[in-house]
Amino acid sequence: MKPTLPPLLIIDDEKNMRLSLEAVMLDEGYRVRSVESAEQALNLLQAEEFFMVITDARLSGMSGYELLDKVRHRRPDLPILIITAYATPKLAVEAIRAGAIDYLAKPFAPEELLHAVARCAERHRLLQDNASLRAYATEPYALDKIIGQSSKMEELRQLIRTVAPTQATVLILGESGTGKELIAGALHRHSQRHDRNYVRINCAAIPETLLESELFGHEKGAFTGALRQKPGRVEEADGGTIFLDEIGDMSRPLQAKLLRFLEDGTFTRVGGNEELRVSVRLIAATNSDIVLSIQHGQFREDLFHRLNVVQFRPPPLRERGDDIVLLAQHFLRQYSVAMNKPVRSLSKAAIAKLSSHHWPGNVRELRNVIERAVILETTGEIRPESLPDFKIEGRLRKDGAITLPPSQSLDEFLSGHEREAILGALDQNHFSLTKAAEQLKISRHALRYRMQRLNINTDQAYDEEPASSSV
Numbered sequence: 476m477k478p479t480l481p482p483l484l485i486i487d488d489e490k491n492m493r494l495s496l497e498a499v500m501l502d503e504g505y506r507v508r509s510v511e512s513a514e515q516a517l518n519l520l521q522a523e524e525f526f527m528v529i530t531d532a533r534l535s536g537m538s539g540y541e542l543l544d545k546v547r548h549r550r551p552d553l554p555i556l557i558i559t560a561y562a563t564p565k566l567a568v569e570a571i572r573a574g575a576i577d578y579l580a581k582p583f584a585p586e587e588l589l590h591a592v593a594r595c596a597e598r599h600r601l602l603q604d605n606a607s608l609r610a611y612a613t614e615p616y617a618l619d620k621i622i623g624q625s626s627k628m629e630e631l632r633q634l635i636r637t638v639a640p641t642q643a644t645v646l647i648l649g650e651s652g653t654g655k656e657l658i659a660g661a662l663h664r665h666s667q668r669h670d671r672n673y674v675r676i677n678c679a680a681i682p683e684t685l686l687e688s689e690l691f692g693h694e695k696g697a698f699t700g701a702l703r704q705k706p707g708r709v710e711e712a713d714g715g716t717i718f719l720d721e722i723g724d725m726s727r728p729l730q731a732k733l734l735r736f737l738e739d740g741t742f743t744r745v746g747g748n749e750e751l752r753v754s755v756r757l758i759a760a761t762n763s764d765i766v767l768s769i770q771h772g773q774f775r776e777d778l779f780h781r782l783n784v785v786q787f788r789p790p791p792l793r794e795r796g797d798d799i800v801l802l803a804q805h806f807l808r809q810y811s812v813a814m815n816k817p818v819r820s821l822s823k824a825a826i827a828k829l830s831s832h833h834w835p836g837n838v839r840e841l842r843n844v845i846e847r848a849v850i851l852e853t854t855g856e857i858r859p860e861s862l863p864d865f866k867i868e869g870r871l872r873k874d875g876a877i878t879l880p881p882s883q884s885l886d887e888f889l890s891g892h893e894r895e896a897i898l899g900a901l902d903q904n905h906f907s908l909t910k911a912a913e914q915l916k917i918s919r920h921a922l923r924y925r926m927q928r929l930n931i932n933t934d935q936a937y938d939e940e941p942a943s944s945s946v
Contacts, residue, residue: 479603480596482506482523486516486530486539487558496529499585505592513537520550527576527595529588532559540573547574552602554595558583616660622805623798625930627790631658638785639665644737646782647760652837653789655760656720662758663716671715674708679721687729688745691736697746709742713753722782723761723768730775737781757782792834792841794891796930800826802838806845807857818849820856828859830932831902833895894929897922901931 483500487493488511500507508523510516513534520528528546530539543555554576570578577591618632638645639662647655656675663673681689688697692707709717719725725733736742741752759782768774792799803821811818821829825848834840848861896915904910912922925931 480505480599481526482508483592483595484516484519484525484528485509486511486513486528486534486542488512488531488535492531496588499588500592503589503592505596511535513539513542516542517545520546520553525553526599527592528553528555529592530555530557532557532570540570543570543573543575554598556588556591556595558588616657616664618661618665621654621657621661622802623795624801625790625795625798627795628798631787631789634785634787635661635665638662640667642667642756644756644782644784645758645787646779646785647758647787647789648765649760649762649787649789650791650837651762652839653791654838655762655787655789656718658787658789659716659718659720659758659760663718663756666716666756668715668756672712673716673718674712675718675720676708677720679724683726683729686725687732690729691732691742691744693745694747697744701746704744707742707744709736709753709755710751712755714755716756716758719757719759721761721763722759723763723765723774727773727775730778734775734778734781737778792837793894797932799830799834799841800932802841803829803845806842807849810846810849814849816849816852817855818852818857822856822858824859825857825862826932827906828862828902831898832865833898890929893925894931897925897929897931 483505485493485496485500485507486509487496490511493509493511497507497509508519508525510519511534513530514536516528516530519525528542530542532539534542539557539559543557546553546555551574555574556577556579557570557575558579558581560581576595579587579591618635621628621632621635623629623631635658645659645662647658649655659675660673663669676686676689678686688701688705688707690707691709692705693701695701695704719733732742737757739752740754741750743750765774765779769776769779792802800821803826807818807821810816829841829844836843844863845857847863848857851861852858897911900911900914901908904914908919908922912919915922917925
């Protein structure tokens with residue numbers, strides 16, 4: 476009848492009572508283990524899984540109340556039912572306060588006991604279902620979903636493995652579309668909090684006047700329209716993880732409240748006076764220049780330092796070399812299956828066009844480009860004609876005065892621009908090394924050397940001897 480449930484544990488030092496309880500439970504289809512002392516029960520609870528415990532209050536040796544206290548600290552989610560022949564209202568209240576799920580006075584009708592056990596069985600099933608749903612919800616955040624073979628992505632995955640099991644607050648800085656949310660989800664999935672809630676809030680998507688209420692909740696009557704008390708998302712995330720995306724858009728007054736929350740986990744709901752406390756791991760992300768925001772007074776420096784315990788900086792797609800093609804092939808497989816279209820590969824010319832693009836929208840832009848290509852393609856492979864001309868996207872490259880980003884060294888900055896110049900010359904000259912070298916006013920040998928140093932894919936490039944001049 477109940478094959479998926481673990482057994483229940485019965486503890487009673489009266490043999491007849493123990494056998495009687497066993498018989499009732501077995502008749503209902505439950506699996507049962509029974510012992511005569513609390514000491515034996517503690518040993519069993521360390522070695523086996525049970526969905527609930529039924530114990531007499533008075534036992535030879537350790538009492539049922541003492542057992543309740545010990546189990547509550549070791550296994551707080553395990554329901555314990557107390558039965559006793561010496562029932563009083565005071566004892567019942569004390570047992571419930573101490574953590575017992577129910578309290579039955581002898582003699583009791585079998586139906587009373589079965590009803591209490593059925594509630595615990597249903598509770599266990601719901602907990603298992605919730606755990607399964609959480610595991611399913613975080614499946615996209617497995618480390619193998621972070622696609623890329625470049626050295627920067629390998630370092631990123633290793634940093635996730637190292638940081639995830641800790642309780643450290645994390646700050647993720649990177650351009651839009653580089654996978655900041657994927658990193659946050661992976662940190663939760665591989666943490667010790669993985670079986671608890673993972674709550675995400677996009678600070679830029681919620682009006683400033685409502686963001687505090689969304690985050691910390693509000694009391695009834697706190698403002699117009701607050702018709703009832705509403706718990707905040709930090710309460711929903713208690714025991715788990717909360718991810719604040721685009722935290723750079725948060726107002727300074729709310730930043731001050733978040734700073735206080737980060738110090739000790741305490742907060743008050745909007746319109747309330749009661750101080751509440753939760754245990755939440757916080758991960759924050761922004762695509763804005765955080766140092767510039769601090770210098771302009773838009774972001775609190777003390778909050779930055781409090782968030783910046785461990786910093787992640789996912790690289791932009793243009794710095795990931797062959798990962799562009801790897802990701803394009805991944806998205807191609809996804810969309811060809813989803814749309815039931817026999818588009819299975821990328822042509823060499825399409826690969827060359829994808830590799831030469833600057834990708835201001837990063838992985839998100841690449842995913843959209845491949846989706847569009849699968850929709851438009853009429854053959855078995857993606858051709859350049861099915862890809863955008865990137866004229867509009869190319870205008871998204873920032874012009875004007877050159878400013879060194881705070882997160883980059885001069886060598887990194889110059890390498891990025893050198894890479895863009897070489898890719899642009901190759902694209903304009905249809906990947907002819909000779910013509911690209913002439914345009915860049917360097918030798919073909921120097922061009923090849925720079926391409927290898929910058930990890931630029933040379934598979935589509937071809938060499939040709941320059942036309943010899945007649946004498």
